[in-house]
Amino acid sequence: MTSFLPSNLPLELLERHGHAPLSCGSAVNSLIRDNAFSDTEYRNVLTELRQHTEESLAIYVHVPFCHVRCLYCAxxxxxxHSSEKVDRYLDALESELALVTDTIGRGRRVNQLHVGGGTPNHLNEPQLARLVEIIERYFYIAPDACTSIECNPRRSSAGQLELLYGLGFRRISFGVQDLNADVQRAIGRVQSLDMVRDVFLTARETGFHSINLDLVYGLPFQTRAGFQSTLxxxxxxxxxxxxCFSYTHDPATRPHQHAISSDHLPSAAEKLALFHDAVHAFTEAGYRWVGLDVFVRETDELANAQTEGRLHHNAIGYTPLPSKQVxxxxxxxIGEVGGVLVQNEPDLKTWQARLDHYQLPVAWGQRLSDTDRRRREAILSLMCNLQLPANVAADLAQDYDRLREHIAQGLVEMSADGIRVTDEGRYLLRHLCAEQDAFLELEAAQRRLGSN
Ligand code: SF4
Structure with a gap:
């Protein structure tokens, strides 16, 4: 694609949505959450899933531990630093796996397993082995399943990488964020290029099929020159x-971010330039820009899926697999089962206490109406395949109207088939989607008020 710094992009869109997180749960975040969604209701949803034994499943396991808090963390x-605390978490995780599979049946086929966090490789080697052992006790991980794990390079060793490979993980991602020393000090995450390179090459030698690196733009003291060096x-x-994720500065909800002064953050225009430089660097080097902020090789399954208009995004991330059950x-x-979005209790102690009482530790759930589902599909279509087909948005006239407003700005184009995001519009795709989210949230709130 053409790579240029669009000088005429409406930066007010960035200002309006510049701090809105829009990641895996974007379409989830837009909905009013039903905190009264009970353990029993979730059990009912799982019971329905039991009937569909032919459906493959995707599994996400959240490991909620780190050895230190990075200041930008969201x-x-x-x-x-307590091994006993991690052991207790693994006990509770096993209880949760047992409770869920008591309902849906043991040994269900899994075609996608992702272990994220936190820092999954904060666990010691016996704990990592136990983590996989208990998952495999309750589920059948298909031999061709996509198995991935997030790791902190500062916690990785050759022995640990070999163990993870031996446990069946074939895709591994490391958080790099930025290699500039000033930026690293400001975010409380110092890791040298030599160390990152060493861990990366060791993972290559170990045999991982896919090694992913995570970067963050919009961090304190980031400059174009410094970030280009990182790239x-x-x-x-x-x-x-x-x-290449966008940093969201929100100390009101993440108090540790108070340690980052907003005076040291790049402006909206500078942030856009940083992202542009990432797009330019990776696309020039032959990578394909996928979705909002991911770059993959042309041979990657995500690139093929995007070409063929079948790229999906679920609670785990971008995927070519159409699994609707996460x-x-x-x-x-956060999972999605039978058209119901559910999130577990975020607090570790509360999550454990619920399991101690043999309850599914769900914090909220949302059964999607047909309209919710179509709206969600529309957002995901924009995010993944850069278009809003007319048939997807058939009943979403207001959503269409909001996007149409951006035709004059050159961010989207209209045709008989629907709306397509332009090359310029891709730089603001996050914000075009967030506008839809904001709209959905407003309408969902109105619906809720109307029902009281
Ligand atoms: S390693 Fe990741 S999850 Fe842990 S504190 Fe740092 S940013 Fe947050």
Whole structure:
């Protein structure tokens, strides 16, 4: 694709949505959550799933521990150095797996397993082995399943990487964020290029099929020159995928972010330029820009899926697999089962206490109406396949209207088939989607008020 810094992009869109997180749960975040959604209701949903034994499942396991809190962190995690605390988490996780599979049946086929966090490789080697052993006790992980794990390079060793490979993980992702020393100090995450390179090459030698690196733009003290240096070092490693996430500064809900002064953050225009530089660097190097902020090799299954208009996004991330059933385990895990979105209790102790009482630890759930589902499909179509087909949005005239407003700005184009995001519009895709989210949230709130 053409790579240029669009000088005429409406930056007010960035300002309006610049701090809105829009990640895996974007379409989830837009909905009013039913906190009264009970353990019994979730059990009913799982009972329905029991009838569909032919359906493959995707599993997300959240490991909620880190050895130190990075100052930019937006994840649900707990800092701990207690091995007993992790053991207790694994006990509770096993209870959760048992409770769910008591209902849907043991040994169900899984075609996607993702272990995220937190820092999954904060667990010691016996704990990592136990984690996989208990998952395999309750589910059948298909030999061709996509198995992935998130790791912190500062916690990785050759022995641990060999163990993870031996346990069946074939895709691994490492958080790099930025290699500039000033940026690393400001975010409380110092990791040298030599260390990152060493861990990356060791993972290559170990045999992982896909090694992904995560970057973050919009961090304190990030400059275009500094970030371009990071991009060149990353390209030299030749990762299979790179995710380039936007930093969301929100100290009101994440108090540790108070340690980052907003005076040191790049402006909206500078942030856009940083992202543009990432797009330019990766696309020039032959990577395909997928979805909002992921870059993959042309041979990657995600690139093929995007070409063929069948790229999906579920609670785990972008996927070519059309699995509609995502079971989430661990505190804060978000899943989708039988058209119902569910999230577990985010608080570790509450999650454990619910399981101690043999309750499914669901915090909220949302059964999607047909309209909700179509709206969600529309957002996902925009995110994944950069278009809103007329048939998807047939009943969503107001959603169409909001997007139409951006035709004059050159962000979207209209045709008989629907609306397509332009090359310029891709830079603001996050914000075009967030506008839809904001609209959905407003309408869902109105619906809720109307029903009281
Ligand atoms: S390692 Fe990841 S999850 Fe843990 S504190 Fe840092 S950013 Fe947050």
């Amino acid at each position: 994840c649900d995690t707990t800092v701990t 060149q070092h990353i390209l030299a490693l030749s990762p299979d995928r790179v995710a 079971l989430a385990f661990g505190p804060s895990g």
